[in-house]
Amino acid sequence: MAKDRLDATFSALADPTRRAILARLALGETSVTDLAKPFDMSLPAVSKHLKVLERAGLISRGREAQWRPCRIAPEALKGVDDWLDHYRRLWEERLDRLDDYLQTLQGKEKTSGRKKQHRP
């Protein structure tokens, strides 16, 4: 994925309303009017968010004459996932080390617990 495409994708995702719009569109395509309903926002405000998402390739708009349904375009999110792949090993190793550490702690607790039981 090109650098500037990733710039646009990450920038579009940095807004909670735009992420909520994506979450709604993940359930199925819908009109702008229906999309706006739960958001307590004006149609122009929603349209502005949709333009940002569309420029980032995260949604597409239908070309039907009567209504232009919005659809999620999940391929752009796959671009983010591919980028994340370079770092996956890092946080997995970190979590593994944390797991080991917690198990060591629990082991120590068990040992000291047993010692306590042996006391009179």
Added chain:
Amino acid sequence: MAKDRLDATFSALADPTRRAILARLALGETSVTDLAKPFDMSLPAVSKHLKVLERAGLISRGREAQWRPCRIAPEALKGVDDWLDHYRRLWEERLDRLDDYLQTLQGKEKTSGRKKQHRP
């Protein structure tokens, strides 16, 4: 992951220099001076990017007196990965359908290829 944390993470990742800094730090911790070298940027400009990354929880800074090494904090990226998980099924289904379509096309080509071979 809290909404505003994801806002900060995505916003920090929307800049190619900041992503390049993370790619460098994925190789190991380093000083700001060494980090700045390949970027052809002033130290204050690099420091500004580091502050954005630090606020987003994507890096941490050492507290050593002589130098304050920068380290990647990959847990914040796991937050992005967890968010992406809700959408993974969508692009995987899309790619599966594309695969099926390509195989259907290839099947047709093979069939029409065979037909051609049978012709005199």
